[in-house]
Amino acid sequence: MRTLQCQSTDLFTEYVRDWKEKGGKVLGYACVATPVELIEAAGILPYRIKAFGHPDTELGDAYLARFNCRFCRSCLQLGLEGSYDFLDGLVETNGCDHLRGMFENWQHVKKYDFFHYLKVPHFLREDSLEYFVEELSLMRQAISEYFGVDITDEKIMRAVDIYDEVFAKLKKLYALREKVPPAVTGAEVMQVLCTGSSMMGEDFSAMLDEVLAEKAGASPPDYKARLIIMGSATDEVDLIADIESTGALIAADALCFGSRAFWKREGESADPMQLLAERYLGYLFCPRMFTEYERRRDYILETARRAGVDGAIITYNKFCDLHGVEAVSQRADLEAAGIPVLVLEKDYGSKADTGRIKTRVQAFLERLGK
C-alpha cells in the first residue's frame, strides 16, 4: 500500500516510466466515457489524465479562464508545462464544456500527431447508440492506422474480459470498505483507483489481488459516521483524507474517479463495438447525460442504502455546471430518502480550502449527532 501511496499522486509513475522504457505507447484520456478496452486492445496504455490537486494554473489560465473549472485548468497547466510529455497522443471526449476547452487548448499548443475526438451523445436512445457504435469504430480505425496495429475483435473481447475481472475485484474492495467495521478507508480506495487509471488492466488486476489480500484483515481507525460522497470529477486523495481526518468514513461513493467509472458496465452484444457502446453509453452515470437523472438518482440511493450511510456529501468544483445544477436535485432526493446532506462547493486542489472543508464536515457530523 505504501508504493500505492506515492504512485497515486505521481503523474509519471514508476509503472509508466517502465512501460515507456520498454517502448510502450501511452494515450491520454480524461473521461470515463472513453472505452479503455479499445486502447488496450491496441497494446497501448490508456492513461487517465489527472491533476492530483496540482495548485498552479498560470499557464492554464492563459488559455482557459478563471470561469473554467480548476480541475481542467490544472490538467491543462500540467499538459502545457511538459509534465505530460510522456503521452503519445490524446483522446478528447465532450465530457463537459470545460473539458472540451481544455483539450482544444492543449492540442492548439502541443499539436500531438495523434489527437482523436470521440463524440459521446448526451442521451441514450437507439439512434444515439448507433451513432456511438460508429464513433467507436472511428476511434478503433484511427488508433489502428496511426499506431500501425491490428485491433482484432478477439483482442477487444480479451480486454473486455480483463476489465470485467478488474471491476469484479474493485467491487470486492468496495465491499471491504462498506463492511462494518471496514477494512479500508475512502482515501485508500481512491488511491487504488487513481493508480489503476494509469495501468494496463492486467497489471491493475494483479495489483488488486495484492491489495485485497493485504487489506482483507486490516482495521483502519475507528470512525464516527459513515458517509457517501458524490459529485465532480476529483482525483484529490487529500480531500478524502481531510474529510476522513474529522472522524468520517467515506464508506461509499458515486464519483467519477470512483464507482461511477466501473460499477455497471454491462452489455449483451456479441459484436465488440456494439458491446462497448452498450457498456459505456448505456451506463454513463454522469450529469452530462441530460435525460437520465432518475437512473443516476436510483444508483446513488441504491449505493447509499447498501453501504448503510449516515449522511451524504455532494461536492463540486466551482464553475462546474453539470454537477452544480445536479446537486440541487440530488440534495432534495437524498433528503427525501432520509439521508442528511452536506453540499460542498470547492475550488479544485485549493489548499486554502482545507480548513473550511474540515470545519464544515465537522459541523455536519455534529448535525448527524456523531
Add this chain to the structure above:
Amino acid sequence: MKPYEGLINRVYEIFSIVDSLPERISDEELEGLLHVLPADMRNTFGAFFAPHVRPISMELFGMVKKWLDGAHETKRSGGKVFLVPFNFLPEVIFCFEGAWPITSEVLSSLGVMALEGQGERYWDYAMGLGLPDFACSANMIEVGSALTESDFTPDAIISDCFGSCDINSKTHEFLARYMDIPLLFLEKTVDNGERGVKQYYKYFFKLAEEMEEFLGQELDEERMRRVIGNANKASELYWELWDLHKFKPCPVPNLFSLFTYAARFTMWGTEDAVRIMQTMVDTAKERLERGEYPADREVARSLWTYTSYYFDMGGLFNWMEDNGITHLGDGLDLYFPEVVDLTSRETMLTGLAEIARNMPMTRQMGANSMSVQWLDDVTWAAGELGADCCIYCGHHSCKQTWSSATVVRSELMKRQKIPTLILQGDSWIRRMTPMSALQESIEEFVKNVVKQR
C-alpha cells in the same frame, strides 16, 4: 410570490401599455411617459425611444406584445406552449396548429429591460434553491420565475442545447423535472462533417415526430409552406440588412443588432417578423441616403464576438453610437440563414434542420472545434463588415466561449489584423460589472488601441 409577480406575467402587463401609446409618440409625450416610469424601465424606454429608432421600437414592442399575447391565447384555447432556448427555431413550432414558442433568454432579457429591479429577484429565488451562482443568468432569471410556480407555465420544454451549452441544457433539464413537464430535445453532434450533419438531421426529424405525437397532429404541408415562406422572406431581409452594415459610416443603428435577433428568436415564421425586418431595412436605406450617423463621425466599427450586454440598453447601444462606435452585430446575429425549399414536407424539414444546425451557439459551440468554427465565423463577419475591432463581452457563464476566447483573440489578430477587447461582465445581471466600468474599458480600448492603428 403572487401570480402577478411572475416574470412573464409582469412583462405581459408592461407590454400591454403599448396598446395605449399613440402610433407616433411625440417628444413631449415621451417625456411625460419617462417621467412616470420607474428608473430601470425609464432607461430602456429612453434608449428604445431615441428619435432615430423610435418608430421601429414601437413596431418591435407591438411584435413582442403579440408574441406574449399569442402564448396566453394559445393556453386559453387549449393549445400547447413550448419553452425553448434562443437557438431553437420558433418557426418549427409555428408550423403546428395551436402551438406557441416562448423563449427563455428573450423572457429574461425582457424582464431585465422592462421591470423595476430588473431580473434580480428571480435570479435570487433560483440561488435560494441552491442553484449555482455561475449558472447562466440568461436562463436563470426566467427559470427562477418559473420555479416560484406562480408564473405563466409552459406545457413542455424543448432543449436543443445538448452538445452546445451544458449549463443551458442542464438548467432546462432541471426545470422540466421540477415542473413535471416533458422535455423534448435535439442534440448537436459536435461534428459539422457529413456524418455529423446526417445524424443531426436524423435527430431533427425525430424531434418533429415527437412534437407531432405530443401535439396529437401531423405537420400540415400547407401551413408549413406558409410559415416557412415567411421565414424565407425574413431571411432574405436579414441579408439585405447585413449588406447595409457594410457602408461607412454604418447606416444601421446599433440597436438593430438586438432587434434582428429579437425577431429571430420570437416570431420568425410570422408576418410580424417580416414586417420588422422590412422596416429595419427601409430605415437603414433611408439613413444611408440621408448620410445620417448619430455621432460626428464613425470612430470605430466593432463586432461583438458573442453576446452583448442587456442590462442597460441606453448605457450601451446608444452610448456607443453617441461616441461614434458602431455595433456591427454580435455572435447572436451569426446564424447565416438560408432560404428553405418549399417543395415538400421532406424538403422543408431538411431545410429547417439545416437552419437549426447553424443557429448561433449551436453552430459555433456545437462544432467539432469550438474555437475553429467560432473563429472562422467571426473572421469572416469581421472581414465582410469591415470591422476594425472586436469585443468579447465575457459573460461569466459562457464557459465554452471563455475557454476559446484567448485563441480566438490571438488568431483574429493574425488573420484580420484586428484587436479584441476582452471584457468581464454578466450580460443580464448588472451586479457583476457596472455599465460605467464597461464603458470606460471600451472607451480606453477605442482611444488607445483602435484609433492608434
